[in-house]
Amino acid sequence: MPVLRALSKAARQALLAPGCGCPPLAVAVRSISFSPRQVTNDASFHSVSFSETDHPKVLITGGLGQLGVGLAKLLRKRFGNNNVILSDIRKPPSHVFHSGPFIYSDILDYKNLREIVVNNRITWLVHYSALLSAVGEANVSLARAVNITGLHNILDIAAEHGLRLFVPSTIGAFGPTSPRNPTPDLCVQRPRTIYGVSKVHAELMGEYYHHRYGLDFRCLRYPGIISADSQPDYAVAIFHDAIKTGKFECNLKPDTRLPMMYIDDCLRATLDVMEAPAEQLTMRTYNINAMSFSPEELVAEVQKPLPDLQVTYNIDPVRQAIADSWPMNFDDNNARKDWGWKHDYDLPELVTTMLNFLGADSRIARAN
Structure with a gap:
């Protein structure tokens, strides 16, 4: 697949450069033993499951951003150091590399990603890989490849192996025609950036895969995230x-x-929604606010x-x-009601x- 390999190289170059400026119906989640992609007849797949007393095995893509590193630290305290694998296409700094498992993972390389999931018996996948607004607007074709084609790889692999998948969305998934004060979970979404458009696409595709294939897809729309290492707004x-x-x-x-949120609240909300029992979720994408x-x-x-x-x-x-x-202002009443979201800051x-x-x-x- 030479085109995919070319895009993958372009993605490496873009992500190595400094970046700037992240239907309400409850359906029981079912394990599946097939992929929505066409596979050979002799292929054998199974859903990786774990008991309530076991810890999940987590893979975080795009893990060298502030959210990936922070979430890995939180999850490792909760589930054990070796149960959380950070991945990226960039070279990690020493303190990140030595803090726990790290692996090279290119989301545009379907085979590589699938091997990582299989070989490490991944059960949770947190998908942070994305080109943000400024980089995306400067290179729309690359943003389309990373944010949409890469997402499709993630969705197919997560469905194939029965993973619990988290994909973050953003305040940028709304547009000028959306109600602004407050903005509900379900309303008109017509963003005007490729980043925002790709996040709406991710929300809808994740919901579709949940209803069509039983994928345990979970998504939070983050407000502006504030930390010492945040983008300089x-x-x-x-x-x-x-x-x-x-x-x-x-x-x-x-x-x-x-709407704004301190990073510690953001990371805790991500863990909380991932741990929430599926039967408590009345939707697959929630606003959260602080x-x-x-x-x-x-x-x-x-x-x-x-x-x-x-x-x-x-x-x-x-x-x-x-x-x-x-x-x-985000209306996050559904998150507070369904799975007990509550901010600290x-x-x-x-x-x-x-x-x-x-x-x-x-x-x-x-x-x-």
């Missing part, structure tokens, strides 16, 4: 700039409201411990247009946590 940059320089220039309007705030509200909270912080606004029309097309707790984490050797630490 305003809600992360303000903390770095406040500590380093005491000055911050915001590229969004002061009253631009967006807080919703505007730049001016975040600034006011940061200025409580750092009253000398100087803030100016220099609106970026491109970023502002994107923010104006996204939800202002509100805005004051977020600000305290971020400043304490980043400010250990800074002026804020000295001020305390």
Whole structure:
């Protein structure tokens, strides 16, 4: 398959470069012993199952991003170090490589991916591999290959081997015609980026595979995720700039409201939905949320411990247009009702946590 191999090489080049800027019907999950792909008559497949007392064997694709590394750490504490395998096409840093199992995995290489699942007796698959918005818009054909063709490989292998599959979705899966405040789980979705379009595709394909093949597909629409290592949007940059320089220039309007979540809540929500009994899930894709705030509200909270912080606004029309097309607030009542989702971090707790984490050797630490 020379075309697939060529795309795979292109995917390596793109992912090695720095990136920037992630029907309501309950149906009983059934184990299957076939793949939706055509296979030879003498092929023999079986669903890998484990008892309630056993730990799942987890594979995380695209695992070198902040969410993959963080989730691996959480899952290893829960299930044991050797039961969670990180994978990526990039070379891992030493601390990640030595923290637990790591393996090379190219999601565009169906045979390689299938061998990993079989040889390691994988039972859970967390699929984080994707090209994000900026990289995707710069190379739509590559984004289509990684985000859609790669997803199809994942879906087929997960269905073939009876895996529990998690694929994250995003605030970017909604568009300017979606209701914005609040945005429900089920509504019009017409995103205008290839990343958003590919995530809507993933939601619908996962739901289809669940109903058609019994695939145990689970998906969460993440809001903006905040951590010290997040992509440098305003809600992360303000903390770095406040500590380093005491000055911050915001590229969004002061009253631009967006849903946000601290990374620890995001990772815990992912584990919670994966562990939820299938019979409790009334849908396959859920919104999750923790807080919703505007730049001016975040600034006011940061200025409580750092009253000398100087803030100016220099609106970026491109970023502002994107923010104006996204939800202002996620309605996550279904997640809270079905599987008990509850966030730990509100805005004051977020600000305290971020400043304490980043400010250990800074002026804020000295001020305390």
